[in-house]
Amino acid sequence: MSKTPNPSTQELYKRLLQYIKPYWKVVGLMLLALVITAAMEPLMPALLKPLIDDSMIKKDMDAIVQVPLLLMLVFLIKGLAEYFSKVLSEWVAYKAILDIRFDMFKKINSLPLETHHAYTTGKLMSKITYDVQQVGNTLSEAWVIVIRDILIILGLLGFLFYTSWQLTLLIVLVGPVIGFIIDRASKLMRGSSTEMQNSMGSMTQNLEESISAHKDIKIYGAESYEENKFYQVSDTLRKHTMAVIKVSAANVPLVQVLAAMALAGVLYAVSLMSADNLFTPGELIAFIVAAAMIFEPIRRLTNINETIQKGMAAAESIFELLDQPEEVDTGKIQLQDCKGKIEFKAMSFQYPQAEKQLIKELNLSFPAQKTTALVGESGSGKTTLANMLAGFYRPTDGQILLDEQPLDTYTLASLRQQIAYVSQDVVLFNDTVRANIAYGHSDFDDEKIVAAAKAAHAWEFIEKLPNGLDTLIGDKGSSLSGGQRQRLAIARAFLKNAPILILDEATSALDNQSEAMIQNALNLLRQNRTVIVIAHRLSTIESADHIVVMKNGQVIEQGTHKQLIQQQGHYQQLYQQGT
Known part of the structure; x- marks a missing residue:
């Protein structure tokens, strides 16, 4: 089997996205729905200013009627956009999964005999079932969350900069530190995820052999031997899975603590400014809510990194198979009326x-x-x-x-x-x-x-x-x-x-x-x-x-x-x- 250097996450994702390229019209509609979803996020804290300043403090009757209606409209539009983005992203992902599996099946049929001997049946099955499903999770969920939440963060930051650019800089300063942590976690999870794919292939191979040889196992009294072998390979899979979980579990709270430290500094500064009447009550609440709302998309972006790295490890396994050289066919003559000498x-x-x-x-x-x-x-x-x-x-x-x-x-x-x-x-x-x-x-x-x-x-x-x-x-x-x-x-x-x-x-x-x-x-x-x-x-x-x-x-x-x-x-x- 031919080996290629380990490709980067960007290279793998770029190649994966080729599978959704034929469905660009649906992707376009989905991106439009994501933009609408992201646009609704900063509107919610923005409406808190007139709600507090005009409706509650000034008792403006127009504001009392209009602001709740606008809030309801924002949530309605956001809900519809989220629905369409979810359905369309899943449709595109499952079409891509179908195409990937079909390409893999065609590739298996076109491989030379010696390559078939190099792969075990269990590992080929694991690639088409488990690995493709991991890639499917990346295509259906990960990139949608990345695009949507980046847009949401940009929208909220835009609102915060508009409200007070000086305070917003305090939040932005922690960005490089968070980026470093996520990058480091990505590399650790990518390695462990690759080991997970290999362990899953070994377990599938062991399972396939044991099921097909059930009579021999009973006749030779090898139940305990096979059970121990299956336990060992399953435990190896568990250990690699736990390695990914540990990195992911530490990654999210660490990012949240850093973001909370930045937010605490911002809240302290906002409170001082409010005491000096530099903020209206509505602006104060709107700024604090918008700053707090950034936490959730940051958390999702940090959390989705585990899914992305599992998908990239699976994509590497899939493309390793798809890049195998096919059976050489140099013939030009169509054999007909064969005599058989x-x-x-x-x-x-x-x-x-x-x-x-x-x-x-x-x-x-x-x-x-x-x-x-x-x-x-x-x-x-x-x-x-x-x-x-x-x-x-x-x-x-x-x-x-x-x-x-x-x-x-x-x-x-x-x-x-x-x-x-x-x-x-x-x-x-x-x-x-x-x-x-x-x-x-x-x-x-x-x-x-x-x-x-x-x-x-x-x-x-x-x-x-x-x-x-x-x-x-x-x-x-x-x-x-x-x-x-x-x-x-x-x-x-x-x-x-x-x-x-x-x-x-x-x-x-x-x-x-x-x-x-x-x-x-x-x-x-x-x-x-x-x-x-x-x-x-x-x-x-x-x-x-x-x-x-x-x-x-x-x-x-x-x-x-x-x-x-x-x-x-x-x-x-x-x-x-x-x-």
Whole structure:
């Protein structure tokens, strides 16, 4: 995974705001509502002067009627503006959250296989769920509070300067000190918030592993071990969360104490000036109330810093994923009418971060429209060859040819359209049987889906399900047996009807009766197409046109089953071992 220098809060926020840019009209209306809200704040203390001086002291009847009406109007306008600013800000924030999550999901689908291996499932889930929600809080709440409260403070300061600029300077002098405290707290909370994101990812990973492995945990009596591991990672998250809370909790009262000291000095000076009749009673009350009203927006601005720093730590985590390089697709040719002739020429491959090559100068041909079986111990490179043929990995040296053209000259999408893949790890989705067989396509009718299911010997159990093709099969096909899941995956390959078929331990989860059915189906399926079979159970590949025996990334034997048995070499040993 590529790493970038830690960006500043300003850089992260600027990038985040790009997600609300498409909704600038709504943002404009929201900003107008914020300006109106802020404008109403200084009007409230301003109306206290005529309320006291004219209504209460001078008994002016016009003031007695007008001032309460004006106060009511101010609160009405302020309430409506606050309502619209809240609703519009949340609308924009959730649209941005939708866009961010969609961009992340698209990015995950475009990442190369080695990057998927570098991330754990739990950490990817944590980024899309927890991290995006933290960013959402920043977009929906933080920047609105910052804009609104800065405008309110400026409005109140304007009123205070208008009333007495000398006294207002006493309040302003504490500004730099408050700014220093907030900046220092921001850096501390940013670091702790980043640790919170990492801890949340670790906890999600631990939880995802434990839930999926619940049977193994019970069988091996590992409940206490897993519970202790979960407690430890949860406690780490708690400690980092408390670090943020402690800084935030100290930050707010410290700022308030400084502001209170400034206000106390102002109140003392105001009292002296009032004694000398330099202030009317109404001006005195209005000035004191306006000065006191500054406390609340300052408190909110100080408090919202925690939300901002959590959001920035989450944004850094999100953009770290979004900045990962995508799968390289250098192909220009749209592969059509694929014949299926495959050649590996002096091809070598080494996994990233691996110390040595897995495959060394391999020369191997897969004849078109024939069945070739790859056999050998685990780690010999069989599955890697299949992954390379599908474009998941690229050769370190040498090249792979398909229909006598270099594989990387074809676009990845058109290449993969020519390949059907059934692996030992069956991938099914929490959807209907129909959707799982016709996965990725919407143009197959039920007649073709049923035909594919029958060819894979899956129809015999599908028609007995409560809702047939419309039956939901649960998470990863949990409502089906292992053999049923495998046959659904094979039915999917039947339906795709691609010219190249890769079967990676495709019958490993089947019982003998089901395996016999599938072998009969595969004998029909492999006609007029190139089939690559990867198998440990050698009894399943005796009828292959060609068998390649691999060891340590190299071909050590090849031929038909009969020829290899007669050679009395490594294949015969594997066959006798029943592997």
